[in-house]
Amino acid sequence: MKTFKLGGIHPSENKFSAKQAIKTAPIPAQAVIMLGQCLGAPSTPLVAKGDEVKVGTLLAKPSGFVSTSVHASVSGKVLKIEDVVDASGYKRAAIVIDVAGDEWEPSIDRSPAIVKEITATKEEIIAKVAEFGIVGLGGATFPTHIKLTPPPGKIAEVLLINAVECEPYLTSDHQLMLEKGEEILVGVRLLMKAIGVSKAIIGIENNKPDAIELLSRIAQQYSEIEICPLKVQYPQGGEKQLIDATIGRQVPSGTLPIEVGAVVQNVGTAFAVYEAVQKNKPLFERIITVTGKSVKKPANLLARIGTPLSELIDFCGGLPDDTGKVIGGGPMMGKALTTLSVPMTKGSSGLLIMPSLEAERGKMNNCIRCAKCVSVCPMGLEPFLLMSLSEQEIADWATAEQQHIMDCVECGSCSYTCPSNRPLLDYIRLGKNKVGGIIRSRK
Amino acid sequence: MDISAIIVLGGIGALAAVILYIAAQKFKVYEDPRIDEVESVLPAANCGGCGFPGCRGFADACVKADSLESLNCPVGAAEVMTKVAGILGLEAVAADPLIAVVRCNGTCENRAQVNNYDGATSCAIAAALYGGETNCSYGCLGLGDCVVSCSFDAIFVNPETGIPEVDEDKCTACGACVRACPKLLIELRKKGPKSRRIFVSCMNKDKGGPAKKACAVACIGCGKCEKVCEFEAITIENNLAYIDYTRCRLCRKCVEVCPTNAIHELNFPPRKIKEAVAEAAK
Numbered sequence: 001m002k003t004f005k006l007g008g009i010h011p012s013e014n015k016f017s018a019k020q021a022i023k024t025a026p027i028p029a030q031a032v033i034m035l036g037q038c039l040g041a042p043s044t045p046l047v048a049k050g051d052e053v054k055v056g057t058l059l060a061k062p063s064g065f066v067s068t069s070v071h072a073s074v075s076g077k078v079l080k081i082e083d084v085v086d087a088s089g090y091k092r093a094a095i096v097i098d099v100a101g102d103e104w105e106p107s108i109d110r111s112p113a114i115v116k117e118i119t120a121t122k123e124e125i126i127a128k129v130a131e132f133g134i135v136g137l138g139g140a141t142f143p144t145h146i147k148l149t150p151p152p153g154k155i156a157e158v159l160l161i162n163a164v165e166c167e168p169y170l171t172s173d174h175q176l177m178l179e180k181g182e183e184i185l186v187g188v189r190l191l192m193k194a195i196g197v198s199k200a201i202i203g204i205e206n207n208k209p210d211a212i213e214l215l216s217r218i219a220q221q222y223s224e225i226e227i228c229p230l231k232v233q234y235p236q237g238g239e240k241q242l243i244d245a246t247i248g249r250q251v252p253s254g255t256l257p258i259e260v261g262a263v264v265q266n267v268g269t270a271f272a273v274y275e276a277v278q279k280n281k282p283l284f285e286r287i288i289t290v291t292g293k294s295v296k297k298p299a300n301l302l303a304r305i306g307t308p309l310s311e312l313i314d315f316c317g318g319l320p321d322d323t324g325k326v327i328g329g330g331p332m333m334g335k336a337l338t339t340l341s342v343p344m345t346k347g348s349s350g351l352l353i354m355p356s357l358e359a360e361r362g363k364m365n366n367c368i369r370c371a372k373c374v375s376v377c378p379m380g381l382e383p384f385l386l387m388s389l390s391e392q393e394i395a396d397w398a399t400a401e402q403q404h405i406m407d408c409v410e411c412g413s414c415s416y417t418c419p420s421n422r423p424l425l426d427y428i429r430l431g432k433n434k435v436g437g438i439i440r441s442r443k
Numbered sequence: 444m445d446i447s448a449i450i451v452l453g454g455i456g457a458l459a460a461v462i463l464y465i466a467a468q469k470f471k472v473y474e475d476p477r478i479d480e481v482e483s484v485l486p487a488a489n490c491g492g493c494g495f496p497g498c499r500g501f502a503d504a505c506v507k508a509d510s511l512e513s514l515n516c517p518v519g520a521a522e523v524m525t526k527v528a529g530i531l532g533l534e535a536v537a538a539d540p541l542i543a544v545v546r547c548n549g550t551c552e553n554r555a556q557v558n559n560y561d562g563a564t565s566c567a568i569a570a571a572l573y574g575g576e577t578n579c580s581y582g583c584l585g586l587g588d589c590v591v592s593c594s595f596d597a598i599f600v601n602p603e604t605g606i607p608e609v610d611e612d613k614c615t616a617c618g619a620c621v622r623a624c625p626k627l628l629i630e631l632r633k634k635g636p637k638s639r640r641i642f643v644s645c646m647n648k649d650k651g652g653p654a655k656k657a658c659a660v661a662c663i664g665c666g667k668c669e670k671v672c673e674f675e676a677i678t679i680e681n682n683l684a685y686i687d688y689t690r691c692r693l694c695r696k697c698v699e700v701c702p703t704n705a706i707h708e709l710n711f712p713p714r715k716i717k718e719a720v721a722e723a724a725k
Contacts, residue, residue, distance in 0.1 A: 089573020090580055091649075338558045338573055361561045392565060392591050392623070423563035430568050 003231035004244040007378040017171045017291045017298035031074045031306030032343035035093045038135045040066030051078045056105035068143045069133035073284035073304035075103040087328045115278040125194040132276035137268035141347040148194045157261035161202040164237040167330030170350040172287040175300040177211040187274030235411035239264045292353030294320035310340035324356025362421035373414035383414035383424045390431030484526040492517040492617025518615040541616035541631040548644040549582040550604035554658040570625035578657035581647045592623035633688045644707040648681040662705040668697035
C-alpha cells in the first residue's frame with residue numbers, strides 16, 4: 001500500500017460521525033457572513049444596510065489577486081456590516097443578514113438531476129470558479145481559480161484529488177464521496193479540463209474502503225481517472241505528502257507542487273466546482289462534521305455559510321457538560337475557538353468538541369533529546385532545533401531560515417509526539433511568522 | 444644536527460615574521476583611536492537602545508558624526524553624553540530623559556476573563572493565535588515578553604494585577620520592551636519633572652460600548668479630554684485618545700474629566716479633594 005516516505009504519525013481515528021448520512025442544518029435566524037473567507041485579502045462589500053438579498057446574491061467582490069467573491073447564503077435583509085469575532089480570535093468585518101424565507105436566485109439550477117455532460121470551455125470553467133467564489137475546501141481556503149491557472153512556463157501533468165481526510169474525527173469528505181460520487185467525478189473532469197491535463201488520481205486512505213469501492217466503480221466509465229488507495233498516515237492530506245504518496249515525486253523546498261507537474265485539489269472543492277459550473281451555484285453551503293466524544297448526535301451537516309456554530313452544536317444535541325475546548329477544524333490542525341458565536345465560513349470543515357480531560361495540555365518538561373519529533377516530521381525538519389531557535393531569549397532567525405523553517409507545513413506531528421509536552425509547533429509558527437516577514441522585507 | 448634544526452626553524456620564523464610585517468603594513472586598517480576612548484565611557488550594556496549594534500557601533504557613529512544632535516545613549520543619558528562630547532570636542536546636546544510606560548490597565552478586576560489560554564508562555568505566540576483571555580483584543584496578555592526582553596531587570600509583571608510595571612530607577616529607556624510587546628502597549632515617554640507623567644493607559648480601538656463592556660477602565664473615545672485640554676496635546680483617533688508628551692503641561696484637567704479613569708497620572712502629590720476643602724471651610 002502506498003504512502004509518503006518521510007515521517008508521519010497515526011493518531012487514533014475517532015471517526016464517530018462516520019457513515020452518518022448528511023443532514024441539512026436549519027437555516028439560522030441571522031446569518032453572519034465574514035468578508036475574509038479565503039487565504040488572501042478580505043473581499044470588498046457590494047451591499048449596504050437595508051439591501052434585500054436572495055440566496056446566491058453576490059455580497060462582496062474580490063479586492064485583489066488573491067481574494068474571492070462572497071455570496072449570500074440566506075435570503076433576507078442586510079442588517080449591518082460590523083466587526084465580529086471570527087475563528088481567528090480577532091474581530092473582522094462581516095455582513096449580518098436578517099433571514100426572511102428561503103428564496104434562491106433564479107439562475108441556480110436546483111433540480112436533483114446530475115449533469116454529466118461538460119459543455120463549458122476551459123476559460124469558462126475558470127471564470128465560473130472565480131465568479132462563484134470557490135476556494136480550497138480542505139481548510140486552507142486558497143482561491144481555486146488561481147490554482148487552475150499555472151504560472152507561465154510551468155506545465156501541469158497530473159491532477160491529484162485529495163480525498164484522504166487524514167485528520168482524526170472528521171468525516172465530511174468521506175460522507176460526501178459516499179453520497180455524491182457521480183458529481184465529484186464530473187467535478188474532477190471539469191478540473192482536468194480547466195488545467196489541461198489528461199490524468200487524475202484520487203488518493204483515498206484505506207480506512208474508507210466503501211468510498212474506494214464506490215468511486216472505483218463509478219470511475220470505470222472514465223479511463224483517465226484513477227483511484228489510489230493509500231495507507232492511513234497523518235498528514236497524508238498535505239499537498240506535498242499526497243504528491244509523494246501517489247506519484248512518488250518530491251516537491252523541492254520553497255516551490256509549489258506545479259514544479260513537479262502536479263495540481264492538488266480537495267475532493268470537496270471538486271464537488272463545489274461541479275455545482276458552480278454545472279448548476280450555477282455559488283459556494284454558500286458546505287458539509288461540516290460536528291463531532292466529539294461526548295456529543296450526543298455526531299453528524300455530517302450541510303450547513304449554510306454564516307450559521308453561528310452554536311446553532312450547529314444545538315442541532316447535534318447541545319454542548320456537553322464536560323466540554324473543555326471547542327475546536328474549529330480537526331484536532332491536529334484546527335484551532336480552539338474563544339466564543340461559539342463564531343460564524344461558519346468556507347473553510348469550516350469540522351467542529352470538534354473535546355471533553356476537558358482530553359483538551360488539557362500536559363505539563364511542559366525539558367527536551368530530553370529523544371528526537372521523536374525529528375523522526376515524525378513529514379518535511380524532514382528538526383522541530384526541537386527550530387523551536388529553540390524561535391525562543392525569545394536566544395532567537396536566531398538567520399539560522400532558522402537556513403534550517404528551512406519555512407518548509408514547515410504546521411501539521412503538528414511534532415507537538416503530538418513529544419513526550420515532554422513541548423509546544424514545538426507554537427514556537428515554530430512564531431518563527432515562521434518572523435522569518436516570513438524578513439524574507440518579504442528583502443524583496 | 445641540533446644546530447641545523449635551530450637554523451632551519453629560526454630561518455622559517457624570521458621569514459614568516461618579515462612576511463607578516465609586510466602584510467600587516469600593506470593591509471593595515473586605520474581605526475580612529477577615539478572610538479576606543481568613547482567606547483570606554485559608554486555603559487557597555489550593548490542594549491541597542493541608541494539604534495546602533497552595541498556600544499562600539501554607537502561609539503563609531505559618534506566619532507564619525509559632525510554633531511551629537513541625533514545621537515543619544517539612553518542608558519548613560521546626559522552624564523555619559525557630556526563625557527563623549529568632551530572626548531570628541533563637540534557640544535553635548537541634552538536630550539529629555541525617557542522612560543517606558545505600559546499603556547494598559549486591564550487588571551484582573553477591571554477586565555473579566557472569558558477564556559483560558561493554556562499554550563506556550565509567550566505573548567508573541569498568544570497574540571498570533573487570538574485576541575487574548577478577555578474580550579479586549581488590544582490589551583496586555585500578561586505573559587511577560589517584555590520582562591524577558593529587559594536587560595536591566597526594570598520591568599516585571601505584578602502578580603496581583605497581571606500587568607507589567609516599570610521600575611523607574613532601573614529603566615534606561617533602551618526600548619527593548621517596546622519592540623518585544625506584540626500589542627504595542629509600551630511607549631517611551633518623557634520622564635517629566637520629578638517623574639510626573641500623564642498618559643492614556645489604554646490602547647483599545649473598539650467603539651465605546653464594546654470597549655467599556657470588555658474593560659471597566661477602557662478609553663471609550665468620548666473626546667472630553669480633547670475638549671478640556673488647553674494645549675492641544677490630546678488627539679483622538681480610532682476611538683482612542685493619545686496625549687502628546689511634548690505638548691502636555693501636566694495640568695491634570697484631562698484626568699479629572701475622564702469618565703472611565705483611563706487617563707493616569709504618576710508621582711503627583713495627592714489631590715486636594717474638593718468636598719474636603721468645602722467641609723473644612725464650613
